[in-house]
Amino acid sequence: MSYKANFRVWRGDVDSGELRDYTVEVNEGEVVLDIIHRLQATQAPDLAVRWNCKAGKCGSCSAEINGRPRLLCMTRMSTFSQEETITVTPMRTFPVIRDLVTDVSFNYAKARKVPSFTPPEGLKAGEYRMQQVDVERSQEFRKCIECYLCQNTCHVIRDFEDNKEAFSGPRYLMRIAELDMHPLDVADRQKAAQDEHGLGYCNITKCCTEVCPEHIKITDNALIPMKERVADRKYDPIVWLGDKIRRRK
Amino acid sequence: MATGTAAPGRAQIRERHLRTDRWWLAPAVTVTILTGFIIYSTWRAFANADYFAEPYVSPFYSPCLAENCDSMPMSANAPLFGDWWRLSPALIILIFPLGFRLTCYYYRKAYYRGFWASPSACAVPEPRGKYSGETKFPLIMQNFHRYFLYFAVVVAGILTWDVIIAFRDEHGAWGHMGLGTVVLLANVLLIWAYTLSCHSCRHIVGGRLKHFSKHPMRYRYWQLVSRLNTRHMQLAWASLFSVALADLYVYFVASGVFDDPRFF
CATH class of the missing domain: 1.10.1060.10 (Alpha-helical ferredoxin)
Structure with missing residues (x-):
């Protein structure tokens, strides 16, 4: 079953940035990284995100989801309610390079x-x-x-x-x-x-x-x-x- | 210059944190319960009354290390402090369990989060500008936890003796049991479980070794304590409640609020 989810994604670089609102389609069984990829494909082709295995084994897609440090690929959309606005930011301990990518x-x-x-x-x-x-x-x-x-x-x-x-x-x-x-x-x-x-x-x-x-x-x-x-x-x-x-x- | 998550180079996000769950609930519960326990135990420790109702001794007053205690036949009294100590004898002995819990690895997490907001919850910023952790006095003293463990083992042994003498009736005859015996027994079992599940105990029995294969018995002990250690948090809370309840029970019986129901 699909629905439209409200996302707030941090967009910016080392000089400035902001939380930008998006409405994105979500399908059953998806994880937050799937939604970020759909955002790239449909609304924000320049959105920077680091990822690799999509299986929780490479450690690339670390970010913060609703303020909690998590892997984008291991956070199921089913853990959120459909009405909830999901905020995705880069890790806040390391210098940011662009959007969700930090310098580790x-x-x-x-x-x-x-x-x-x-x-x-x-x-x-x-x-x-x-x-x-x-x-x-x-x-x-x-x-x-x-x-x-x-x-x-x-x-x-x-x-x-x-x-x-x-x-x-x-x-x-x-x-x-x-x-x-x-x-x-x-x-x-x-x-x-x-x-x-x-x-x-x-x-x-x-x-x-x-x-x-x-x-x-x-x-x-x-x-x-x-x-x-x-x-x-x-x-x-x-x-x-x-x-x-x-x-x- | 801005520091923390607002430090130069990091993503500039206005909100101090973006957590949407009830992250404040756990520290709030911790503060409430610990404050309640501190108030209760302070009152009972200074009360210097209603801590003995034959054959039950309150865990707050055992062993008695001063001469100004009530007469408590068969209990483990050792008036090391003589007759110059005029305050409540509980104040002497409670230093040891208090020190054990204060330096306990679990309680440290609980009160650093609850009372000092250091941090209140993960990814929720601290309200201060400097942090040195446990590198300086007084927090460097947390490294003496093991010494409090040694005392805690002695105290747990004495509380075990208090349970043994609780298998008497109110006239001191052996082979009897009342509800108070059950309360003290449950308390001492939880105290032992909490004491033995301690991280320092885990280290001492075998964790410090590099070669378990050369010390098979210590490896067995280490495995046993490791299993208990996974429940250290639950045991810390359970034993905190049980020690307060055991004292409250003795207080009720000693002050005549109700009579101890006897099973046999």
């Missing part, structure tokens, strides 16, 4: 600051041996599609531009947790998480978990465990002493 290079810069997997000295590729039970905890984090919705919704950088320098955001703190939990990684991730990537800025309000399209428990399984590991190192003299004596890992 902040995330690439932060990614480069996380040292890659560091195996023990002398262990060559092909010689890695590990047990499934030791790696499965961090495999959850490998589901990340790098849509940057978690980075976009995190109030530490969304509401405070100044914090972008000191805080790497949930995506990259999760990457650090993934490596720190890896049985063969020997790099010191814990001090770096606190001192170089700003883990202390996180106040665990769980917005990153709330918006993750892959349903990764970012806060409970990555950020809080990292905070506890940092507490071991920096704020708990008993654990520090125990580690020194028993050298446990």
Whole structure:
């Protein structure tokens, strides 16, 4: 069954912009990205939108729908009432390029600051041996599609531009947790998480978990465990002493 | 210079946020319930009365660490503070569960959102211009949550003893049970579940390890606590209600509002 939906889409660039009203046809089973494509095809051929897989796996079509960070391709039109006006804007944490497309290079810069997997000295590729039970905890984090919705919704950088320098955001703190939990990684991730990537800025309000399209428990399984590991190192003299004596890992 | 979502370079959108759902409901409920609990517990903690009705001890007053407590036969009293403490003895012991809940990872989310609007809801901007999170005093003290966990385990153990002695009648004879026993038992089960589902507990029992395969028992404990941990929020609220209700029940019985119905 088709109906006409009311859309408000942000149109503009780095200098100026506005929310523009459109009335677009919606068919059964469609998602918001389908409607944006119909808008391009029928009323706004110059509307810029980044997309690729239409299956929630490439992480390209991140935007904000009715003020909530979401993937355009994974938001079903059936979740809205037919009378509702649906507002679509670009992600509001990153610089806008045009219309719904933002410059997410902040995330690439932060990614480069996380040292890659560091195996023990002398262990060559092909010689890695590990047990499934030791790696499965961090495999959850490998589901990340790098849509940057978690980075976009995190109030530490969304509401405070100044914090972008000191805080790497949930995506990259999760990457650090993934490596720190890896049985063969020997790099010191814990001090770096606190001192170089700003883990202390996180106040665990769980917005990153709330918006993750892959349903990764970012806060409970990555950020809080990292905070506890940092507490071991920096704020708990008993654990520090125990580690020194028993050298446990 | 504008900051936050109005910072230069970002899409210039007049509205601070565009959420159309009832995003304010959850923080409003949190503030209402927590404020209600704070008011109730402050009144009860300062009351210094009606906290013991043989064989029931209010969880707000157990253990008693001062000498100015009512006589509470068999309960876990240890007058460490001697007779110089003149205020309500509840004020001493409540510091520990209060500290545990105040630094709890779930409650932090709840009160940061509810009371400090930091943020009130996802993608709803904060009302302040600077933010340093938990990097500075006093919030850096949240890292001491594990120490409050240790105390919370001791307190939960003492409350368990209070349940055991609640299997007596009003004259102290064993092998009896009343509605109060059920109330205290339900409370202590929820307190244990909340305490053991704590994120710090999850870390201590096994989360800190890099090689689960070398510590199979700790891996089992970690799995168990992880399962409980997924319900940490629900257990936090349930145990908050249960501890207040358990105290209220003892208050009603001790003040003579009603008699404790005895099952046997």
